[in-house]
Amino acid sequence: MKLKSSFVVLSLALMxxxxxxxxxxxxxxxxxxxxxALVLEADDKHDLSTIYFGPKLADSKEYxxxxxxxxxxxxxxxxxxxxxxxxxxxxLLEPAIAVTHADGNQSLDLKYVxxxxxxxxxxVSLLSIVLKDPAYNFEVTLYYKSYFKDDVIEQWSTIxxxxxxxxxxNKFASADLYLKSPAFYLTQYHGDWAKEMRPEESxxxxxxxxxxxxxxxxxxxxxxxxxxxxxDRPATEDDGTVLYGALEWSGNYRTDLELxxxxxxxxxxxxxxxxxxxxxxxxxxxTTPPFLYTLSRNGKGEASRNLQHWARNYKLLDGxxxxxxxxxxxxxxxxxxxxxxxxxxxxxxxxxGVDMFLLDDGWFGNKYPRNGDHSxxxxxxxxxxxxxxxxxxxxxxxxxNGVKFGIWIEPxxxxxxxxxxxxxxxxxxxxxxxxxxxxxNQLVLDxxxxxxQDFVYGIVDNLFTKNPALAYIxxxxxxxxxxxxxxxxxxxxxxxxxDYVQGLYKVLARIRAKYPKVPMMLCSGxxxxxxxxxxxxxxxxxxxxxxxxxxxxxIQWEYSYFYPAISSSNHVTDWSKLPLxxxxxxxxxxxxxxxxxxxxxxxxxxQFVQDAVKNYNSFKSVVWQGDQYRLMNPRENSVASLAYVNxxxxxxxxxxxxxNYRYGEKSTSPIRLKGLDANKHYKVKEINLYPGTRSEINSxxxxxxxFLMKVGINPKVNSxxxxxxxxxxxx
Ligand code: DGJ
Numbered sequence: 001m002k003l004k005s006s007f008v009v010l011s012l013a014l015m016x017x018x019x020x021x022x023x024x025x026x027x028x029x030x031x032x033x034x035x036x037a038l039v040l041e042a043d044d045k046h047d048l049s050t051i052y053f054g055p056k057l058a059d060s061k062e063y064x065x066x067x068x069x070x071x072x073x074x075x076x077x078x079x080x081x082x083x084x085x086x087x088x089x090x091x092l093l094e095p096a097i098a099v100t101h102a103d104g105n106q107s108l109d110l111k112y113v114x115x116x117x118x119x120x121x122x123x124v125s126l127l128s129i130v131l132k133d134p135a136y137n138f139e140v141t142l143y144y145k146s147y148f149k150d151d152v153i154e155q156w157s158t159i160x161x162x163x164x165x166x167x168x169x170n171k172f173a174s175a176d177l178y179l180k181s182p183a184f185y186l187t188q189y190h191g192d193w194a195k196e197m198r199p200e201e202s203x204x205x206x207x208x209x210x211x212x213x214x215x216x217x218x219x220x221x222x223x224x225x226x227x228x229x230x231x232d233r234p235a236t237e238d239d240g241t242v243l244y245g246a247l248e249w250s251g252n253y254r255t256d257l258e259l260x261x262x263x264x265x266x267x268x269x270x271x272x273x274x275x276x277x278x279x280x281x282x283x284x285x286x287t288t289p290p291f292l293y294t295l296s297r298n299g300k301g302e303a304s305r306n307l308q309h310w311a312r313n314y315k316l317l318d319g320x321x322x323x324x325x326x327x328x329x330x331x332x333x334x335x336x337x338x339x340x341x342x343x344x345x346x347x348x349x350x351x352x353g354v355d356m357f358l359l360d361d362g363w364f365g366n367k368y369p370r371n372g373d374h375s376x377x378x379x380x381x382x383x384x385x386x387x388x389x390x391x392x393x394x395x396x397x398x399x400x401n402g403v404k405f406g407i408w409i410e411p412x413x414x415x416x417x418x419x420x421x422x423x424x425x426x427x428x429x430x431x432x433x434x435x436x437x438x439x440x441n442q443l444v445l446d447x448x449x450x451x452x453q454d455f456v457y458g459i460v461d462n463l464f465t466k467n468p469a470l471a472y473i474x475x476x477x478x479x480x481x482x483x484x485x486x487x488x489x490x491x492x493x494x495x496x497x498x499d500y501v502q503g504l505y506k507v508l509a510r511i512r513a514k515y516p517k518v519p520m521m522l523c524s525g526x527x528x529x530x531x532x533x534x535x536x537x538x539x540x541x542x543x544x545x546x547x548x549x550x551x552x553x554x555i556q557w558e559y560s561y562f563y564p565a566i567s568s569s570n571h572v573t574d575w576s577k578l579p580l581x582x583x584x585x586x587x588x589x590x591x592x593x594x595x596x597x598x599x600x601x602x603x604x605x606x607q608f609v610q611d612a613v614k615n616y617n618s619f620k621s622v623v624w625q626g627d628q629y630r631l632m633n634p635r636e637n638s639v640a641s642l643a644y645v646n647x648x649x650x651x652x653x654x655x656x657x658x659x660n661y662r663y664g665e666k667s668t669s670p671i672r673l674k675g676l677d678a679n680k681h682y683k684v685k686e687i688n689l690y691p692g693t694r695s696e697i698n699s700x701x702x703x704x705x706x707f708l709m710k711v712g713i714n715p716k717v718n719s720x721x722x723x724x725x726x727x728x729x730x731x
Contacts, residue, residue, distance in 0.1 A: 102165030173270030216481025220528030378420030406472025447503030670712030
């Protein structure tokens with residue numbers, strides 16, 4: 001990244017301030033990544049604006065000419081393009097920050113003071129810009145962490161003051177972007193339980209479009225915190241300019257997209273200020289969570305590959321590591337199990353050939369055993385009637401079978417029917433003067449309270465201390481927050497939503513300090529709790545309780561724009577009547593798991609799944625670490641097709657599915673591959689064939705990458721071959 005020497009810029013700024021209070025010359029600050037430049041500029045009045053976000057220029061000196069080229073004719077305030085719009089002085093549009101000073105005054109102005117760049121590695125740089133209010137002892141530092149290769153930027157701010165009393169932060173965004181284009185198209189997501197990640201695209205009109213969440217414990221369910229904005233025209237997979245954005249925060253978020261009077265787009269994203277005016281004490285820092293974005297001029301595919309690559313390298317826990325395939329017992333037993341049943345499942349785990357058995361909900365609670373979802377949450381002792389020999393004997397049993405053992409917990413939650421609730425009613429989020437209101441018959445624990453943080457940390461720590469061989473945690477979160485009230489916070493209730501998430505992160509950081517790499521799944525009763533704030537502590541997430549593979553093709557497709565396949569936990573279940581092969585193939589496009597009754601499988605089904613697990617083990621590194629290409633969109637065709645290509649372009653795995661079951665639907669023509677080496681010669685072989693079936697693909701032929709990317713190959717998908725997996729190997 002080529003930035004002006006921070007020393008020079010800082011000196012200039014200080015010299016100018018020292019003389020007449022105006023900057024002697026504007027200060028231009030380009031943030032360059034591989035293909036793009038985001039350029040900020042402080043003008044002679046020290047107002048910092050975004051003057052450019054687009055393809056980077058060949059000569060970085062020419063960024064100095066950008067603002068003159070665009071002009072600011074109709075901007076009455078000089079603030080429409082503000083890099084961080086302060087409220088209450090001149091602003092006429094949505095602010096990024098709004099405060100009430102210690103003396104009750106509500107105005108804020110923020111002037112550029114200095115900036116510097118810290119080079120973190122060859123790939124990563126951190127720009128920080130200090131802004132100060134000339135009338136109050138109040139300052140904001142803006143941070144821009146840029147990832148050169150992936151064209152990704154994370155942006156956040158730190159707010160502090162030295163006033164004589166608390167300052168109330170009424171709004172405290174992470175980022176305030178400004179984009180120029182003749183038109184903007186927003187792709188947003190909505191959903192609900194079992195209906196996650198449904199996209200909608202619309203042209204952005206004047207005014208403000210808000211995406212937000214007020215669920216408290218999680219960002220997702222109704223409206224995931226990720227979105228895309230296409231510039232000029234709706235981007236396609238390989239064409240068009242598109243920005244992806246996401247707030248790295250697991251609670252209430254708010255993203256405002258405002259098309260301003262000059263037809264430019266302002267994107268202001270941060271923690272939701274809903275019910276959350278925050279009291280900031282003098283000389284304390286308030287740091288906002290990062291807002292993440294990437295800009296591609298080659299369509300959605302490139303943007304998603306950049307984001308997936310970034311996530312594996314910099315954000316997702318152990319993103320470059322391995323993952324455990326597993327057998328889960330949730331759908332095969334629900335709460336109804338004992339040691340005998342589990343002993344059989346451990347044997348089945350071995351028979352299936354996966355790495356681990358995952359014991360789900362229902363193993364705890366004695367006064368109120370967890371035999372259903374009405375009781376026991378919070379009482380994390382093994383139910384003696386079900387498991388007289390405890391988890392330790394199950395971990396040992398797994399070891400005896402040559403597999404690992406993982407366990408489900410939901411540590412942030414409590415059933416009113418539990419000993420925990422009886423002992424610590426003050427740990428429970430509920431309004432003292434109102435009736436309790438439940439989500440899945442449970443309530444949420446108050447993670448703003450350090451005692452509760454210790455308790456939640458202790459659940460995990462005790463499990464690992466007592467069972468050092470425990471290999472995996474599935475961390476569930478099935479309730480949203482109703483009746484938000486913390487007994488611990490007393491008169492500071494407006495900090496609750498922020499403190500909850502910060503409390504959660506404190507617990508997760510403590511867990512990761514002691515257990516840095518134990519794999520943990522981020523689960524939220526389906527409905528998703530999928531966000532990059534949490535994923536820095538988790539190795540994978542649960543995309544949806546809906547495991548019908550036809551539904552999953554659509555759900556996984558949309559998640560994949562933002563999250564890499566290695567983070568997507570996909571289980572084969574009995575949710576659907578589609579063939580077992582179809583279900584296994586869909587689940588193989590990520591981290592493979594099973595939640596079916598192995599002992600009930602017929603001989604051919606058993607043979608198929610055992611072979612499929614072996615195949616998966618042979619190609620999983622391509623799916624986990626390779627580049628993903630979407631080849632045929634299930635929303636536009638009767639067939640869905642996706643491929644994963646390894647970095648040396650020697651192997652690709654292509655997944656193809658029939659998604660339209662009307663009469664005679666099939667893949668009628670070749671599907672063009674992407675991301676191969678045009679000069680390499682590839683053999684194409686069908687894998688994951690069901691026992692007794694014959695492939696319709698000629699595996700003797702060799703094709704160049706050029707041919708496969710220009711003409712393609714027909715996987716011969718039809719109602720008899722509804723799912724086809726092809727492996728392409730360079731010779
Ligand atoms: C919701 C999860 O999504 C399921 O997989 C399962 O773990 C249940 N919770 C258990 O209560």
